[in-house]
Amino acid sequence: MSPQAAVRQAFRDECAQLSEVLRTLDPVDLDRPTDCPPWTVTELLAHVRTGAGRLADMLAAPAPARAQVDAARYFGAAKFTPEVDAARIQSARIDAGRGHAGPCGARPGLGADFDRAWRATIEAVDAHRLDRVVRTRHGDAMTVTEFLRTRVVEVGVHGLDLAAALDRPPWLTPAAGRVIAELLTGGRTLPAELGWDRLSLIVKATGRAARSRAEQAILDDAGIRLLSFGGNSSTPR
Numbered sequence: 001m002s003p004q005a006a007v008r009q010a011f012r013d014e015c016a017q018l019s020e021v022l023r024t025l026d027p028v029d030l031d032r033p034t035d036c037p038p039w040t041v042t043e044l045l046a047h048v049r050t051g052a053g054r055l056a057d058m059l060a061a062p063a064p065a066r067a068q069v070d071a072a073r074y075f076g077a078a079k080f081t082p083e084v085d086a087a088r089i090q091s092a093r094i095d096a097g098r099g100h101a102g103p104c105g106a107r108p109g110l111g112a113d114f115d116r117a118w119r120a121t122i123e124a125v126d127a128h129r130l131d132r133v134v135r136t137r138h139g140d141a142m143t144v145t146e147f148l149r150t151r152v153v154e155v156g157v158h159g160l161d162l163a164a165a166l167d168r169p170p171w172l173t174p175a176a177g178r179v180i181a182e183l184l185t186g187g188r189t190l191p192a193e194l195g196w197d198r199l200s201l202i203v204k205a206t207g208r209a210a211r212s213r214a215e216q217a218i219l220d221d222a223g224i225r226l227l228s229f230g231g232n233s234s235t236p237r
Helices: 003-022 041-060 082-096 108-126 144-165 174-185 198-205 213-221
Strands: 133-135 141-143
Touching: 003 041, 003 108, 003 144, 003 174, 041 108, 041 133, 041 144, 108 144, 133 144, 141 144, 144 174, 144 198, 174 198
Parallel strands: none
Antiparallel strands: 133 141
16 A cells, blocks of 8 residues: 555544444533543534545645645644634634534534545545645645645544543554554654553653653654644644
8 A cells, every 4th residue: 555545544544433433422422521621522523523624625726836844844833823723712612513412412413524524535535646735724735645644643633532531442543543653753663662552652742641751761862853733742733
């Protein structure tokens, strides 16, 4: 499988897994707080749904002449200013308010919208070359594959937040875990003495669990600087 195809597969696998989880939620689950304050589970899901669906509209717009940003550079400080964060939080709350509780548990509007969003993205991706260039809402010119890589991070890492909020084991899929880990490490192999598996790497690199001083010293000695998100490693967007 090509690297481009692997990113597409990771996005599809992780979204399909989250869709399965959404079908199991009870109404009480949706109002639980998350570790992405001030969002509830419903609001975080609305945010993930929006992120998963962005690429379809981006592919419908004219293509920039060339890519200027890769996935690692996409997660820069400009994405995490107070103004951008405030708009992001408010947008998710507005989107979440469009759902309603139903007899089967989860708000059917939100679950169905997420399913439509990620499937529309896959359909749009499959209709274009993976080296086609798109422009993000922040103005970044990126290839489809590189932007889709950021969507794997979005769905996968926030999936960890949702699992924690719901008191469930993490459901991160192997394909998504590989893509996220490679991005966080820049493709470098971690020192064996860390003893981290892929999930440990992701939760520690993104601030979902603390790194000890000893662990950080091992990384420093190996010359490995893990990718963080705009200087705030706990909130990929």
